[in-house]
Amino acid sequence: MPPSAARVNGAREPPRGSPLDKEGSAPPHEAMITAASAPWSPVRVRADIVTLLAETPPGGPPLVIVTPPGLVAAAGPGWLPALLDGLPRDRLLPLADCGGDAGFALESLILGVGVLAPEVVEAARPRLAAIGAAMGLPVLFERAPRRGPWTAAGS
Helix, strand or coil, X not given: CCHHHCEECCEECCCCCCCCCCCCCCCCHHHHHHHHCCCEEECCCHHHHHHHXXXXXXXXXXXXXXXXXXXXXXXXXXXXXXXXXXXCHHHEEEEEEXXXXXXXHHHXXXXXXXXXXXXXXXHHHHHHHHHHHHHCCCEECCCCCECCCCCXXXX
């Protein structure tokens, strides 16, 4: 079993460089707040992210990239972190749109990705938000302005 999939007390050990990794560093909270108000860019493939990075000069707030609704349910929570591998994470604020699935939202946080969970039941929201805050990752419950196409996965 690779180190990133090792189990500790039944839970997956965080991948190296994730906010849970003591040697890694979480993105600054202030940058997340600033970036959360920027237009969001839906991404389906790595080329979408590479194009956005090429079109945006370094030094500004992180680019907010988000999975289209339904894609995390179809591809799994590991899809977005795999897409980000090797890209400059300091220039990106990735959000996995987990819809109403709190389990996928929790797994996305464990994998080091912020969460958008607009349909998660009200009772789960405070705990999910607290877990995200402890990890230095955003947990949002409303979809925000976006640029580019925005349709459900597979449509």
